[in-house]
Amino acid sequence: MKRVLKWAAIVLLVIIAAVGGFAAYVAIRGIPSYEPHVVEFKVVSTPERIAHGRNLAMMLCVHCHTDPITRQLTGTKLLDLPAEFGTAYSKNITQDREHGIGNWSNSEIVYLLRTGIHPKTGKFVPPWMPKFPRVSDEDMASIISFLRSDDPLVAAQPVVNKEGEPTFLAKMLCYIAFKPLDYPSAPIPVPDTTDKVAYGKYLALGVLDCWTCHSGDFKKMDMVNPEKSFEFFAGGNVMLDANGHEIPTTNITSDKRHGIGAWKEADFVRALRTGIKPDGTPMRFPMVRMPQLSDHAISSIYAYLLTTPAIPKPRQEPPPYTIPTNASAGMKAYYKYSCQRCHGESGLGIADLQLAGKKYSADSTLIDVIKHPSKYWPDTYMPEWESTVSDQEYTDLAVYVRELGKKSGR
Ligand code: HEC
Ligand code: HEC
Ligand code: HEC
Structure with missing residues (x-):
């Protein structure tokens, strides 16, 4: 018995060591x-690909990589990263050869976007930079064409990258839970766009990543077979x-009571186009409208969502803000x-309105x-309020925007 206990103690010590x-290795190696x-x-760049790539980037990259002050893709602090993961900054992805990605080859960019491995350093890019393993070759070529284009968003800017500070938990998860993805071994085609359900599925799962935010738990997602993800x-x-x-994200399964099963197609199109829901209230950030999508694309996503299994999970309301x-x-x-x-309580969040009072x-x-x-930014994700805001409220909002500007001292 004594011997058994002794062995048990040794085994335990070995495990603890x-x-x-x-843990020490993870903490030191990062x-x-x-x-x-x-x-x-x-990639062969064409005007069509540049235009399509801009649309894709507006939906997939811009809200994270735009510095609200420079209004270019020069990188910025991620304000929506939970504190338990530490701090992170998106990077300068303008064409600057030293600080941006001007000296990356097209293949290197695609390699990073599909696998999550930095092509120059080999470092794993944590999940706060999403991966795009299901985006078709054609759409990928368009994104690259845009990044290489003379669009002002990506014009070379020598802005130095900032490094974030991941917590121990974030580092640890990058060893045990978050892994790079294999580079696809075969070409990825665009599905037949006339088959609405197939095309909608490609958009919702492959390109726009609706499923990642809208599933039940980030920790229980199946990156390879999205449909097998928890809730x-x-x-x-x-x-x-x-x-x-x-x-919290909402239920957008086909469930009639808790999901979007009872939404009319026109309501769904309006929400994604303007940002306003059927009840007249805006969808709140980080859900943003996508004016870049055609009606056909939105109606395809709708057709696909109606084929998802109905899950009767009630929506959770976010905790309210308290104001005096x-x-x-x-x-x-x-x-x-x-x-x-979006604009933060101070007027400067992921978008900046502190200078608007002076500008206008x-x-x-x-x-x-x-x-x-x-009218001012044709593809902005700021909502189009339609008739949901009253004339008096517009006047009041303008007064408050000026007040925030003055308070900021900028
Ligand atoms: C949710 C926010 C987010 C989105 C969306 C996003 N990125 Fe990133 N991106 C990041 C962060 C954060 C990093 C830095 C990761 C790190 O610290 O290693 C990064 C890094 C990169 C890098 C590496 C740059 C370098 O010099 O190391 C490239 C290239 C890149 N992103 C391109 C894109 C493109 C193209 C898109 C759209 C198709 C996109 N990103 C969408 C947050 C995002
Ligand atoms: C970055 C995470 C994120 C992504 C990506 C995302 N959503 Fe959302 N979505 C949210 C959040 C958060 C809400 C809740 C907003 C609120 O309560 O006002 C929401 C709300 C919605 C709503 C309103 C539902 C309701 O009942 O109030 C719809 C519809 C919707 N999303 C559809 C989509 C579609 C379609 C896509 C892909 C094209 C998508 N979302 C991608 C985070 C996301
Ligand atoms: C979903 C995010 C989002 C929401 C919600 C939003 N905005 Fe904006 N807003 C933006 C973005 C992004 C811009 C910058 C335009 C661009 O480049 O797309 C902007 C620009 C502005 C500007 C012009 C700033 C300038 O310097 O030119 C004003 C003013 C403004 N917003 C006011 C408001 C007010 C008032 C509300 C609420 C009634 C509001 N915004 C809600 C994202 C948002």
Whole structure:
């Protein structure tokens, strides 16, 4: 008996030492590295590909890589990363040869986007930079064509990259849970776009990643077979807005009561196009409208979602913001329409409105900018409010936008 206990104690000590040793290794070595492979991906740039690639990048890259101050893809702090993972900065992906990706080959960019392995250093790129393993070769060629184009968003800017500080938990998860993906061994075709369900599935699972945010738990996602993910499309993943304030995703399965099963197609198209839901309230950040999608594309996503298994999981409302009861009418409207979820409580979040008061000195112009943002930025994700905001509220909002600008001292 004594001998058994002695052996048990030795085994336990060895386990403790191994776990401790592994923890020390993770803490010292940081995010893991892999041997990057050389792949061959040819891109012939055409005006059509550049235009299509811009549309894709507006939906897939811009909200993370745009610095709200430079308004170019020079990288910025990720405001919506949960604190338990530490801090992270997206990178300069303009054409600058030293600080951006101007000296990366097309194949290197595609390799990173599909596998998550940095082609120059071999370092694993953590999940806060998404991977795009299902995007077709054609769509990938378009994204590359855009990144190489003379679009002002990607014009070379010598902005130095900032390094984030991942926590021990983040580093540890990059050893045990988050792994790079294999580079696809065969070409990835675009499905037949006239087959709505197939095309909608490609968009929702392959390109726009609706399923990752909208499934039940990030930790229980099946990256290879999305449909096998826990509570597929039933919502509940808790996201953060520009103030780090929680907001759970919603159920968008075919369930008639809790999902979108009872939504009319026109309602769904309107929500994705303008940002306004059937009940007249805006979808709140990080859900953004996608004016780049054609009606056919949106209706295909709708057709596909209606084929997903109905899961009767009720929606969770995000915790409300509290503002003083004697807040000004403008402040009330700012929170009522969830402006703060993008622009931050200070006016500078993932988007900046602190300089708007100076830029648009006439009230009528400032109000018009808030009312019809697409007139000024045709593919912006700021919502088009349609008739949901009253004239009085637009006036109040303009007053509050000027106030935030003055308070910022910029
Ligand atoms: C959810 C936010 C997010 C989205 C969306 C996103 N990125 Fe990133 N990206 C990041 C972060 C964060 C990093 C830095 C990762 C790290 O620290 O290793 C990064 C790194 C990169 C890098 C590596 C740059 C370098 O110098 O190391 C490239 C290239 C890149 N992203 C391109 C893209 C493209 C193209 C898209 C759209 C198709 C995109 N990203 C979408 C957050 C994002
Ligand atoms: C970055 C994460 C993220 C991605 C990607 C995403 N969503 Fe969302 N979505 C959310 C969040 C968070 C909400 C909840 C917003 C709210 O409560 O106002 C939401 C809400 C919605 C709603 C409103 C549902 C309701 O009942 O209120 C619809 C519809 C929707 N998303 C569809 C989509 C589709 C379609 C896609 C892919 C094209 C998509 N989402 C991609 C995070 C995301
Ligand atoms: C979903 C995110 C989002 C929401 C919600 C949002 N905005 Fe914006 N807003 C933006 C973005 C992004 C821009 C910058 C335009 C661009 O480049 O797309 C912008 C630009 C602006 C500008 C012009 C800034 C300038 O310097 O030109 C004003 C003013 C503004 N928003 C006010 C508001 C108000 C008021 C609300 C609420 C009623 C609001 N926004 C809600 C994302 C948002």
